[in-house]
Structures are given as C-alpha cells and as structure tokens.
Amino acid sequence: MSRITCPTLRPRVVTAAEAAAHIRNGDRVATSGFTGSGYPKLVPPALAAHAKAEHAAGRDFAVELWTGASTAPELDGILAEAGAVSRRLPFQSDPRMRQAINDGQTEYIDTHLSHSAQQAWFGFYGNLDVAVVEVAAILPNGLLVPGSSVGNSKTWLDLADRVILEVNEWHPRAYEGFHDVYYGTRRPPERLPIQLLESMQRIGDPYLRVDPEKVVAIVETNHPDRNLPFKPADADSQAIAAHLVDFLRHEIRVDRLPPSLLPLQSGVGNVANAVMANLADSEFEGLRAYTEVIQDGMLDLIDSGKLTSVSATAFSLSAERAEAFNANIESYKGRILLRTQEMSNHPEAVRRLGVVAINGMVEADIYGNVNSTHVMGSSIINGIGGSGDFARNAYLNFFVSNSRAKGGAISSIVPFASHIDHTEHDTQVLVTEQGLADLRGLSPVARARRIIASCAHPDFRDRLTDYLDRAIAANPHGRHTPHLLAEALSWHERFHATGQM
C-alpha cells in the first residue's frame, strides 16, 4: 500500500529532478535530518547536479542550507562538493562541508540547537524559501508521520514558502506513534509554560502538520539513513566510562542523586556508547534518558532492561542496529519518543527534569573552560550542537575526552583553551581516562590543581603545574585566574610549528 494516502497530495509526486527545480539560486533551503537520520535522500543530489550544470554553464548557483543538525554525504557532502552552499546552520559534521567552511567558501553559523528553530521563527535568519522534509508516510488528511528524526522539521514546515516532501519507505510504517511534536510554541510575549513533568510525557501530536497549499512536490524513496559503523569502545573510552559511573555511585551515596539517577543525556560517540555499556553491566535499575540522540549503546541499554525509556530527537545507529530496530520497531513502542529538537534540548525541560549531561570535548584549559568545536583555534570540527543547551541547564554535567590526541602529540588539558564554547561558570566535572575532576564549588586555581592531578596525561602534568606555578608567581595581584599571556597559547603554537605540544 502506498505511503501517500492523501488524495490532495498524491498527485504531486514527481521525480527528484523535477522537485529540485523548485529551488532557485539564492534560496534559503531548510531540510529535515539530525545526526544522519531522517534527512532527504534524493532531492539534495538532484539539487547538486543542477548546481553543477549551472556552474558549467557559467551561472551562479548557491543556496543557504539549514537543517536539524548533521546530515550525510548525499546532502551536506554532495552540496558542499558542488560548491552550492553559501551559508550553513546550525550544525554539520560532514568532511566535505567542513572543508568548504574551513576553506572560507561556505559561511557557517554555529548555534545552540535549542535556539535554531526559535531564532528562525523570530526572523533572525531571514525568510525561509523552501523546506525539504523526509517523512515515513502521508496520512489521508495530509498529516505527516516522521521517520527516524524530528529535528527542526516542524518549524521548517511552518515557515517555508514552498515545501518538498520525500516519503521514504525504508522507514517502517510503524513509526506512527513514536513522535511527539509540540505545537504549543508561541512567540513572546504569548509564550506559555511547557507542561512537561516527566521525561516520557507526551505534550504534543504524533504528526507533523503542513499546509497542503505549500506542497509543491513529493518524491518517493526507499533509501537507508547514513548509519555509520559502530566502533567498539577502546580501553580509554572504557576507562572514562568507569570513572564516570563510579562517580555517579558516589553521588548517590552522598545523597546528591537518587538511586535510579536523573534523566541521562549523552552526546554522540564512543565514550557515550561506553558509558551505556558500563551502565548495562551495572547495578542501576529504572534509568531514563532525556537526550538528543539514540545511539546503539542506548538501544542496548533498553534491551537490557536497565533503561526504561528514552526521549530524544533522532536516532544515530549503525547500519546493522538500524535494520534490527526497524525489524522490531513495535517492541520499542512507548519506550522511545522523538521530539522536536526545540523540546529535546529546551532549557526549561532540561533544568526542570534535572538532566545528567555527558558531552565530549576537544580540550579544556586548566581553569575548566572547554573547547568543543575547534582545532588549534581556527578550524571548525563540527559545532557546539546541543552541548551548551544541556551543560548550562543540567543538574550535573560532565565533559569527557582522552587526555591526549594524535598519538600523544596533543594534550587535551592546556594552559588556555584555543577556543571556548563552555566557560568556567558552566563546566562541573571533567573526565579523561586518567581520572575525574569534580570542579563544583572550587575556585579557578583549585580547579587547576585538580584538573592537572586527575585529568592531564602524566606526560604533560609537570609542564602544566610549572605553567600554573609561574603564572601565580608572575601575578601577585592577579591570582584569581593567573595566566602568562605570552605563553598561554604557546602549546598550540608549538604544535603548529613542530607537530608536538
């Protein structure tokens, strides 16, 4: 049976090239998609082909590209490679898009993921011309069943002048009922409290809405999500996870966390999977998650029975795990809820629920300022994503990293962070494979001693202590956050010059 049962919309099915022809040079184009899930699969390649043809004919062709978060090679990658993206927001992780940004060809606006939808609605980014949104089905009344992510699709469908839908049969039809799309949003001063009291509470609709008048094209597809391979946790990730889970036990013992913890948020990556694996082997019961992304490790934790439920905005699974999930999707009903990223990351919800937030970092300085986005100050890696939404509003936050990178050439603990995404006012607990530094209630110098002792790699510890001691001595009246300005960034300079910090 067709996934498009709406008699009004059914006749609008066209080819991807015909759909892409609705997108013009200079348009602002917003797509579905979050961490490689639920992004449109066919229109972006058709758009890239069109851009290349225009370029070959000597004509300009570029669009602004807004998404939920990162997408995939057949969206970010192919459009970047075609030189067809003038401006990109709010998050990306594609190698070719990253290169276009770092080469100065594409402007990138790296915003908090909870801010992107509302600021677009406020008009801070200009008028939205086209939305390209992938769904699992279109119902007879025109309502849309989302697939493996919700992201910003609700807002893009609301704001866009024209809408292109991709209906992807790869998503199980049984996705209906897995989503919660909050339609209570308003612009200030008309906003209302978000009546969310519990991580799995429904506060919205299971469907996305679209004005049928705006739908200019529909494309039928059957293509899998990006679905990166799952890498088993290495020894360092396991060590980080073990430190972190031991600390959670400690916080329960001193009555700062309840026995089944508070809702967990976990960033994307191997350490996140390792934390989930560690929890799966632990004594914890009745865990919940209020997070952005559901990775393999979190599904495993559901399967083990330790995790009773997950609220998120998207999946980010390995190909095998995605196929297994799709085959058994009914068994997860009521235990997984996908929300808009505005709600999954909402400061109001995160603070109220008391989320325990676990996010990766690139580096931290000795005073606890965290760099999540840049290499050596200038080059962007991915973006801040939701880490700021969660860290600032969490009950308790962790930033995790290996203590070294590039085979030991780089220390993740440095005198002065070469870019700062989370300030000393926000970071609470740093964890590396070396150990864990609880910074709550510590002054900057006390934090520095603890970070160096607990988190820095032994290869760099003495030099960090030496920097700190000399900075204290050199600033008799600047001992709150003592720095040697001429040396503060010298570790990064040295890496540039010698390949070794």
Add this chain to the structure above:
Amino acid sequence: MSRITCPTLRPRVVTAAEAAAHIRNGDRVATSGFTGSGYPKLVPPALAAHAKAEHAAGRDFAVELWTGASTAPELDGILAEAGAVSRRLPFQSDPRMRQAINDGQTEYIDTHLSHSAQQAWFGFYGNLDVAVVEVAAILPNGLLVPGSSVGNSKTWLDLADRVILEVNEWHPRAYEGFHDVYYGTRRPPERLPIQLLESMQRIGDPYLRVDPEKVVAIVETNHPDRNLPFKPADADSQAIAAHLVDFLRHEIRVDRLPPSLLPLQSGVGNVANAVMANLADSEFEGLRAYTEVIQDGMLDLIDSGKLTSVSATAFSLSAERAEAFNANIESYKGRILLRTQEMSNHPEAVRRLGVVAINGMVEADIYGNVNSTHVMGSSIINGIGGSGDFARNAYLNFFVSNSRAKGGAISSIVPFASHIDHTEHDTQVLVTEQGLADLRGLSPVARARRIIASCAHPDFRDRLTDYLDRAIAANPHGRHTPHLLAEALSWHERFHATGQM
C-alpha cells in the same frame, strides 16, 4: 511600634556582638544582600571585630561567605580587610574583597546568579551553618517582611542550621506587599513548571519563612543601604544608549519586536541609566522590565509613565533616590515586585517572557566572544552576575561598552578575548559609542568585519583589520575563525609591557 511583633521571636533580640558569637571559625555563612541592598549591617562588622581579636590572639578565624550578590563595605569590605573570608560566592564588587581574591587570600567561585541557590540546595557547596538575613519586619506569626532585596534569602533561611535576623527600621514598614517569594521550588525529579506568564504576575508569597527554632539571635538596626552616588551619563554612555534605542526602533519596524517591546533587563551602571533616560525621552509606551536590579534610571522611567512595571530582585539606588523612594513607597505599590534571584534570573522565565537583555562588557574579541569579568586575563573585577542567565535565554541580547578604556590605552575590541564569559554562540548585538554591530546570522569572519567597522575605535580599527586579514591569509584551511596564535593575546601583553595596547 516595634518591627518585631512575634512573641516567640521578640525575646531573642541581642547585641550584634552576641549575635556574631554564634558564628564559629570554619562556618559557612550566608547573608542576604544584592547590589548593596538589604544586606545585614551590624553582625558582619561584629564578626570582623571578633575575627581580628582571634587573629591577634594567634588563633585562626575565617568563614565562607555566600550572599545574593554584591554587598557593601560593612560586609564584604570589612570582612575581607579582617582576613576573615576563606571562600566567597556567587558575586562581589567590593574593592577590598576583590583585592583579597586577586591576592590569592580568598577563593572566589563566580557562578551564574540563577544557579547559586539551587546548587547550594543540591549540596554542591556543602552544608550551610549560619544565615544572616536582614528584613524590614517580623510579623506576629513569625513570617518575615523583606526589605530592599530578596536575593537568595529564601534559600539561605531554608538551608541554614542557625539563623540570625537583622530587623532594619530604615526599610519602610510599607515594604509589605512588594515581594514575591516563590515557594514552589523542588529538587529534581519533583520539579514543576513555573506558572509565570507575565512579568508582574505573582507566583509566590509576600513573605519569607523561617523555622523559629533555628533563629538563634535577632539584632535591631536602623541603617541605610550602601547606595552609591548616581553619576550622570557621559557623552559616550548617551551615544551607546542612542544607538541601542534606535536599533530597537528598527526591530519594531521590521516586525521583530512589538511596539511596546518585550520585558527589558538592564545590567548595573551608567550605560543602563542612559538607556533608561533615552527611553524616557522616547515615543515608547507601556514598557515593562523583567530584570535583576532597579537603578535610579528605571525609577525615573516609572515616574515618567513610560515603564508600567518592574520585576526585579533588588534595588540599587543613589542615597537621594533611596530616601525619596522610601518616602513615597506607597505610590509604587503594584508597579514593583521583588522576587528571589532564582526567579528574577530563571532561564525558564527569561526565555518564556522573551526578555531584551542589556549588559556591560569589559571587552569583546573580533568574533563576538565577550569578557565580562577579568582584566588582562588574570585579575577578576566583579563577576559574571546574571549576565549569562539573561544573555543566553533572552529574545535579544546586547553587550555594551565604551570602545576604549584608560584614556585610549586599551581597546575594548581585541583579536582574542583574554577571558571568555559569553561565547560567540550567545552574543547577538555589540554596542559601543562608535556604533552597533548586529551579529545574528553571521559567520565569525562576517562578524569580525562588522564589529571592527561598527564598534572598534578608529584608533584601533586598521590594526584589527590587519590582524584579521593576516589571520585569514595564514590559515588557508582554517578560515572559519582564523587566528594568529602567536599574536592573539599580544595586545594584552603589550599593555602589560608598555601601558598601551
């Protein structure tokens, strides 16, 4: 008639020295007080005298000091001068306390003001031994009428093992009815939505509660608040205010703000007063404020009829304005509401109401990272205060500063901020007397061009552009946020070495 009409508590009136004797070496002591308003006036000096006597006798004596925010010479100043404060949080602005922190004698934990009460309650700072809270009156049933600030008093009274009250007759008895103390707070996972829909809505009680069993001493006083002199706005402050108010008009024209704006938040200082003065002379009507502190300028704006109401947590007035307010307090009833700082600065409230936030800065770098707290990287000035609570969650945020300091020796726009309190992900509009830079929706390099052109002083503009151009040239594959690491902090180094950036 006495301000203490509770028969249970009345007999506990003692001298300040007798009250201070309840505070022991090593205690954690939390006081009322916010921006020089509503802090205890007599017990801290008595405590300082006791500390000095102990030191003279060769004995250690120091306490931890928690407050709402900044206090006054007779609290922060005198205790710092006595060497009696081991640790201080969450905000201070006293010259002697600042010196104790920068000299490394007092540890300072500079937290977001909306975080301080909840994190104390969560147990992140340890057990609270004593609360010293100033009030305007004690009612027959033991309820407390606050005075010119609420701050963290609710939480300190709840958490402390022992309570000392100062009842200050300088505060008008008619303060009763000016406060809204929210008692719906819970620890996660029991938290509920804050049902605040409008800036002046009452959601709490007009009184502070205290367990009478915990009250170990009461001191009667009649002492004015600190009340710093009001300085008329200079030409630069007026220019900043004019740029900002013109921009608000622009935002109304393009339908991004309603005609009576959204609730205003304004940091402390001359620019804030100048903005209020500019609004008082403007065409705006029906303004509201949802802010931290009520300064002279905001009272003037109420008097002019332009500002219909103010929700805040404290006053910070000149001595003359405070006396005039106290004499006419009844005329402000229903137009001013003082809340706990947890609520005045609450992310949930600030985001929902859509606050327009205006805060000062020390410096910004060309990419829009803002330093609000430090001089030349190492020395703290005051603290982050509520600027992060408001800026992150505002509908629209401004950071304002003169373009130069120290008679032109220092540029407020620098290649790399020497300390970062608000990151490029959070800052939206920068304003100096030179002009205004709207950074929304711009990539870092586009922001840099706009900040240099609009905000930097002409004396520094060419050198900033030169830095940017050379940074772009030197980073062919790092053009997202191009930096020259060896030069990034050189302006600050040069100031250290030569007294001139």
